[in-house]
Amino acid sequence: MNRKTSLQLISTLSDANGPSGFEDEVIALGRKTAKDFAAVSEDSLRNLYLSRRENTGTRPMVMLDAHADEVGFMIRTILPNGTMKFMPLGGWSSYTVPASKVRVRALDGSWISGVVASRPVHYMSAAERGKSPEIADMVIDIGATSAExxxxxxxxxxxPVVPDVSFEYNxxxxxxxxxxxxxRVGCSALCDVLRELSGEELAVDVTGVFTSQEEVGDRGVQVAAQTVHPDLAIVFEGAPADDTFLPEAEIQTGMGRGAMLRHIDVGMITNPRLMRYTLDLAHENGIPVQEAVRTGGRTNGAQINLTGQGVPTVVISVPVRYxxxxxxxxSISDYENVVRLAVQLVRSLDEEVISTF
Ligand SMILES: [Zn+2]
Structure with a gap:
């Protein structure tokens, strides 16, 4: 694994515009990146399948999943003054939305800069200053003065609308x-794992999927799991970090503390045997990991583990603050530990090992 190559990929994936349902730019990057080490195909939900060229079709299938979409917004109404009402795509907290810069896709496919308008403080009553408006009451301003x-x-x-943010690295x-x-750190990790394993002799087949529409309710993955028919799945995630607001003893997803593996979240109890196996493997290989017991959140694993006869599924996450x-x-070191762990896990699998989960 080459840090420079990984950073380059994470950077372009992070900057790509891809809110739920509009993952096209992310898919295009996935195609371009993976064409050297995978057979590439797509379905009409915009799930992108990256199958190892060495797959035989006769061995257990390991599915790698990372969702391509990001939380964003959609324009609902253009108002006479030229501003636009919008709705969230995915889970936003209304107090994080105002006064932020966004990109709105124009009909010709270009992206136009806008801001989430807020009433100037000079025009607010004391009561208004203290409270955050609902997203339904906010508008996006692209600098137009009329609907026309x-x-x-x-x-x-x-x-579709996405945050207007450019990648930086310290x-x-x-x-x-x-x-x-x-x-997108998950999408990049998925590619890096396939790249690392490329040309290697394995005892399993491996197909990676950039899945669509996770942020609006795990939608793309439902089709992807039926298509891939996995015997085991590894889900990559960017998981919300907790290290800037919890006391030390309660931190389970800290930036720079290693790959995060969850025993449970709202959507899935991780197969305990696969969980133990993966944790032991991490310890044997000196890969730092954090164990989380999540009372909130869910991932595509919730869908995958309930397909077919039940699919042992582990979620390996890079902590993401905010x-x-x-x-x-x-942290790039957390990212690299996620890739290392997934590579070791895939290398260790065969039909017999999978049957013990
Ligand atoms: Zn996610």
Whole structure:
């Protein structure tokens, strides 16, 4: 694994515009990256399948999953003053949305800069200053002064919107800053795992999937899991970090503390035998891991583990500070540990091992 190559991929994936249902740019990057080491195909939900060229079709199938979409918004109404009402795509907290810069897709496919408008403080009562508006009451302003002008810029009902953020990397501490690390760090990890294993003799087949529409309810993965028919799955995630607001003893997803594995979340109890096996493997290989017991959150694993006869599924995450807001921080060392662990896990699998889960 080459850190420079990984950072380059994470950077382009993070900057790509891909809210739920509009994953096209992310898919295009996946195609371009994986064409050297995988057979590439796509379905009409915009799930991108990256199958190892060495797959035989006769061995257990290991599915690697990472969702391509990011939380964003969609334009609902263009108002006479040129601003636009919008709705969330995925889970946003309303107090993180105002006064942020966004990109809105115009009808010609270009992306136009806008801001989530907020009433100037000079026009607020004391009571208004203290409270955060609902997303339904907010508007996006692209600088137009009438609905006609907004339409002339290619604005239309149904246009997707993403945060306008550019990737940055701090070499001094190996920390990345950007948008959509949930789950573009996962998409990148999936590619790096396939790249690492490329040309290697394995006892399993491996297909990676960039899945669509996770943030609106695990939708793309339902089709992907039926298509791949996995015998075991590894889900990559950018998981919300907890280390800036919890006391030390309760931190389970800290930035720079290693790959995060969850025993449980709202959608899945991780197969305890696969969980133990993966943790032991990490310890044997000196790969730092964190164990989380999550009372919130869910991943695509919730769907995959309930397909077929039941699929042992483990979720390996890179902690992301401030997931589901415009800006996140993640550590490149956590990312590399996620890739290392997944590579070791795939290498260790065969039909017999999988049958013990
Ligand atoms: Zn995610």
């Amino acid at each position: 002008e907004a339409v002339s810029f290619g604005m239309a009902v149904g246009a 070499e001094k501490n190996g920390v990345m800053l950007g948008k959509a690390f949930d789950c 997931a589901h807001t415009h800006h996140g921080f993640s």
